[in-house]
Amino acid sequence: MAYGKFAEVVLDIPLNKKFHYNIPPSFVNQVEIGKRVKVPFGRRTVVGYCVGLTNISDVKTLKDIIHVIDTTPILSSKMLGVAEWMANFYFCGLGEALESFLPSVVKKGIKSRTINVIRLCKDGISVKEMISTIKKRAPIQARALEALAEVGEITFPELANISKCKMDSVNRLRDRGFITLDKVEVSDPLFAGKHFKKTVHFSSTEEQEVAIRLIKRKVRERKHSVVLLKGVTGSGKTEVYLQAISEVITLGMKAIVLVPEISLTPQTIERFKSRFDRVAVLHSSLTERQRSDQWWDIKNGNADVVVGARSAIFAPLEDVGLIVIDEEHENTFKQDTSPRYNARDVSVVRAAYENAVVVLGSATPSLESFYNTEIGKYECVTLKNRVGHKPLPRVEVIDMRREIFGGKGQKPISDYLELSMKECLSKKEQVLLLLNRRGFSPFISCRRCGFVLKCKRCDISLTYHKKKEAVICHYCFAEEPVPRECPDCCSPGIRFTGFGTERMEELIRARFPQYNLLRMDSDTMRGRDSHEKALSAFRRGDIDILLGTQMIAKGLDFPNVTLVGVLSADTIVNLPDFRASEKTFQLLCQVAGRTGRSAKGGKVIVQTYNPEHYSITYAATHDYDGFAKKELEYRKQLYYPPYGRLARVVLRGKKDLDVKEKASNIAEKLMNAIKLSDGSLLAGLRKDKVGVLGPAPAPIVRVKDNYRWHLIVKADSFKNLHTILKSIENENRNSKKVQMMIDVDPYMLL
Ligand SMILES: [Zn+2]
Ligand SMILES: [Zn+2]
Structure with a gap:
């Protein structure tokens, strides 16, 4: 019921402005705050969100609302509050912010897909008779009937596949009264056929116990607060989340868990599904139908826990008691198109509206979050030890300036790393190699005049991709044929320098021919579940060496990995970005954390041309606090965040x-x-x-x-x-x- 003559409507434009529309009498009972409406805008009809009702407008001639889309408000008043904050904080339009709250499949609505189901409706004897009667005249119909006689009920595509029949044969059989034909709605349930073995609380370490008690107490108080859970890799942060969520559900409230897209693997989902009954998942690799079903399940109150990537922070849950942001330092929580929000910061605001607790978990917290604990804004709880008191792996830094071929330039793999790989592989243990640069060769130049090949549209060096036989811009994805001669001086001496994962793969295969290597980067991991398949193969031990970009640095827990090699620690450190040191430190700690997970122990070898750089030396000693202190000093001097x-x-x-x-x-x-x-x-x-x-x-x-x-x-x-x-x-x-x-x-x- 609209209390007001006019509706305040926001649109998906980069302008934080509410437009007034007249509510025609026929819509008075339908227009409500939080519903979507169709309105005229300029010469177009657009969808907007009703965010307010008013009796006063200084606009002379108001246009009418054309249509009310939702029967009940699709956005709660709390969510509208979050959107207002986003619009003001990130300088985007309120409508733009709201647009990101609903998955596109929910916005456009999904049409139900139906399928023909064929059922036999005569007894076996008469079917047999029929088959023999029509066998000669209508062999296809007879074949279809035979197939049906075995199963009794089948979908048309399946029947067509078995008996090679067409729809007209099926129609004839129906006309003869032998079968019925029904249209049935197809569903595509997310967890169909999967069984989740229930787990109970693991016995927790003393450190975990302290963290769990603190978070549970905060949840019970129902007061907005933020806790930073600073736990080294392998310290069991997820178990802390699980037990805290269990308390939330016991109290009749709900929880949101955000994890970086790449960590949202079936294993992660299984950990939540096997502990709790009503878990919804929001993930970009779901089918449209699944995404729509999950969203509506949440909206209709059928989920206690939502696990998802960045945009799951907008999940339409009511009564949220806890929001967990795992790997809170990850930059994937920041969206790089408008609205340019950071889900971590939005979570703190949403929690304020819900009187909920936020838990930010990380082995290497962002400097912003760490600083907030220093000034007492957030509480901090630390897990210093790995579960089972396994030590963190030893990290050795190799100065690559000393690794030079006799006059032939730089070596991509140091002698020490090569030797360590041999040792590890001969014991049937596994090696993880990180190289944060894809393609074959990231640098193409002319031997004669020094011309460097750049993208014609961007100011970026092109990367040579050997398998594709093309040079590719990693910024705009433009592809060009490989030049045979210098585009500048026409000399034929084109040189390909530097190492990307593709070239490194070739090199390592040549040096370790008896071992299985798998390359994991966005070029080789294109399929929907290629990532998952690769990791399962590695887990089974079918792969000895896993070489990849930073997608291998996160969350993997493989007890048989006893060696991690960082082929170049310098890919980020030299970027013109004030967070370059922080990002380098984080990546090194994350990838180092992939080893030493079992009694076999583990070792990390970091190759670098900047061995004295503090982001590398502190990572080598697993000293987060030392790094943070040094980095904060530097930020303070330059007045960069978290100060400025x-x-x-x-x-x-x-x-x-x-x-x-x-x-x-x-x-x-x-x-x-x-x-x-x-x-x-x-x-x-x-x-x-x-x-x-x-x-x-x-x-x-x-x-x-x-x-x-x-x-x-x-x-x-x-x-x-x-x-x-x-x-x-x-x-x-x-x-x-x-x-x-x-x-x-x-x-x-x-
Ligand atoms: Zn380009
Ligand atoms: Zn040239």
Whole structure:
């Protein structure tokens, strides 16, 4: 029932604005806050969300709502609150934020698919008679009847497959009164045919017990709070989550668990399914029907626990008591298209609306979360030891500057790593090798003139992919044939340098021909469950050496892996990104954690050209606190997060000059918001705490034929950052000439 003459409607546009629409008398009983409506906008009809009702509007001629889509509100008032926060915090449209709350399959609705089921409706004797009568005249119908006689009931595609009959034969049999034909709705249940063996609480270690008790107490208090669960790899964080969730369910509440997409494996899901009865899963690899079914199951109150990737933070659960973010430091929780939200931060806001507890789990927490425990905003509980008191693996750092072939350049594999691999493999143990760069050769140049082959549309070196016989841009995915001669000087001396996983695979196969190697990267793992199949093969021991990009660094627990080799620790550390050290440290700790999981122990070998870099030395000693302290000092000096707050504004367009001009124009507006008329700076801040860096060409200047300039806005708090950004809030972000993107709390500065 609409209490108000007009509806406030938001649309999927990058503008935080509510539009007023007139509610025609026929819709008065239907329009409600939280429902979707169809409205005219410009010359189009669009779907919007009703977020408010009012009696007052200063718009003279209001248009009518055309249609009300939902019979009951699809969004709760709490979720509307979360969306408001997102729109204000990330400078996106409220409608844009709401759009990301509903899976696209729910938005478009899914039509039920039906299938023909054929049933025999005569007794066996008369069917036999019939078959012999028609055998000669209608052999296909006879064949179909024979097949049916065996099973009694079958779907048309199956029958067609067995008896090679067509639909017209089936229709004839029906006309003769031998069969019935019914349309039955097809379902595609997610856990069909799967049996989950129930598990009970594992006996927990003393450290786990402390963590569980703390979280349970917080859940019972029903007060919004955040707990950082800082536990080394293999310390049993999942068991802590499971026991905390069990308490939540006992209290009649519900829980959301977010894990990085790549860790959302059948094993992970099984751990939750085997402990709890009503688990829903939201995952991009589900079929559309499954995704839709899972979402509606949650919406209809049929799930106690939702396990999913980033967008599962918007799961339509009521009465949430606990939100768990596993591997909270992962950058996959940050969405890189609008709305550019971080699910970890959204979870804290959602929990505030629900009076719920957030548990952030990680072996290598983000500096932001760690800092929040330092200043007492979050509580911290630590698991220092692995379950069963297995020691963390020994890490050895190899200085690759010393590993040089006699005058022939750099070696990709050090003697020590090669020797260790031999030793490990001869004992029938397994090796994990990390190389965070795919393709064959990441660098293609001319021997004569030094010309470097770059993408024609992006400012990025092309990577040679041998199997595809192509050079590929890893940014825009453009593919080109491999040049036979230098595009610049026409000399035939093209050189392929550097190692990607494809080339490394060739090299290792040649050196270890008697062992099975599997390469795991986004080129080899394209199929829906190729990832899962590869891991099962490795688990069974069919694979001796697993070589892969960072997709092998997470969550895998294989007791027979006794050696982890990091072929190049330097792929991230040199990126122009203030989080480069943090990301390097995290990746090294994560991959090191894949070994030493059994009594056989484990060893990690890290190859690097920066052996003195603190992200590597602290990772080698598993010293998170040491690393965090050092990194925080550096961030404080430069006033980067978590001390200062950043936003990035990127402008892009076809003409460099237009983009540059717009960037200066935006910079001026932002500066005007910082420099007040009396000459002082916003909020009385000093110059090192607030300002605009740039405009400058983005580190990757050109992407897909678009020139890119960027600006970094820095302030002491999100509040002041938002005040500054307000000055460009109403700029047209989708202009044809130059597009603008605002990223608050950015994760990528390229
Ligand atoms: Zn490109
Ligand atoms: Zn050349």
